[in-house]
Amino acid sequence: MEFTLTNFRRADFETLWAIDQQCFPAGIAYSRRELNAYMRHSGSFTLVAELAKAKRKSLLAAGVSRMIPTRVLVGFLVAAASRRGVGHVMTIDVLPEARRSGVGSKMLGAAEDRLRAAGCHVVYLETAVDNQAALAFYKRHQYFLVKTVPRYYANGVDALVLEKNLHSAAQAS
Numbered sequence: 001m002e003f004t005l006t007n008f009r010r011a012d013f014e015t016l017w018a019i020d021q022q023c024f025p026a027g028i029a030y031s032r033r034e035l036n037a038y039m040r041h042s043g044s045f046t047l048v049a050e051l052a053k054a055k056r057k058s059l060l061a062a063g064v065s066r067m068i069p070t071r072v073l074v075g076f077l078v079a080a081a082s083r084r085g086v087g088h089v090m091t092i093d094v095l096p097e098a099r100r101s102g103v104g105s106k107m108l109g110a111a112e113d114r115l116r117a118a119g120c121h122v123v124y125l126e127t128a129v130d131n132q133a134a135l136a137f138y139k140r141h142q143y144f145l146v147k148t149v150p151r152y153y154a155n156g157v158d159a160l161v162l163e164k165n166l167h168s169a170a171q172a173s
C-alpha cells in the first residue's frame with residue numbers, strides 16, 4: 001500500500017466519519033457530533049493517510065472506476081496534547097482493505113513525534129478488551145496496560161487503558 005500522511009482538511013470530515021463507522025461496531029463508533037468534538041478538542045490534531053497519487057492513477061488506468069475521488073483516504077488518527085505533558089490518542093482507524101500495510105504504524109509514529117514535540121512525556125489511549133488486532137498492534141508499539149475501565153463503551157464492553165513512555169521507548173517499525 002503506497003500512502004502519504006497529510007493534515008486533515010475540513011472537507012475530509014464526512015469521509016473520516018464513514019471510515020470510523022466501518023472500523024468500529026455500534027456503541028464504539030463515534031457519532032458525527034462526538035467525532036467533531038474530539039477533533040476540535042483543545043490541543044488536538046488529526047492525521048490523515050491518503051492513497052499515493054501514483055496508486056490512484058494506476059487504479060484509474062486499470063479502469064477500476066471512473067469515480068475514484070482526487071483524494072482517496074484510507075485511515076486517520078485523532079490525538080491531543082494536554083498542557084500537563086500528557087498525550088491522548090482518541091482514535092486510530094485504518095480501512096479493512098488497507099490494514100497490515102504499515103498505515104496504522106506510520107500514523108501512530110507520526111502522532112507520537114508530534115506529541116513529543118508538544119512536550120508530552122507520556123501518551124495513553126483506551127481500547128476495547130476484545131479488540132485483539134488493536135491489542136497486538138499496541139503491544140508491537142510498546143504500550144503497556146495501566147488499568148481496566150468496566151463498561152467504558154456504550155455497548156457495555158470494558159476498556160483497557162494503555163500507556164507509553166514517549167522518552168524511554170525505542171521506535172518500533
Ligand SMILES: CC(C)(COP(=O)(O)OP(=O)(O)OC[C@H]1O[C@@H](n2cnc3c(N)ncnc32)[C@H](O)[C@@H]1OP(=O)(O)O)[C@@H](O)C(=O)NCCC(=O)NCCS
Pocket residue numbers: 023024090091092093094095098099100101102103104105106126127128131132133134136137138140
Ligand atoms: C489496529 C489498526 C489501527 C492497525 O492498523 P494497521 O495499519 O493494520 O497496522 P500495521 O499494518 O501498522 O501493523 C503493525 C503491526 O501491528 C500488529 N498487528 C496489526 N494488526 C494486527 C492483527 N489484526 N493481528 C495481529 N497483529 C496485528 C502486527 O504486529 C503488525 O505487524 P505485521 O503486519 O508486520 O505483523 C487497524 O487494525 C484498525 O484500524 N482497526 C480498527 C480500528 C481499531 O481497532 N483501532 C484501534 C483501537 S482505538
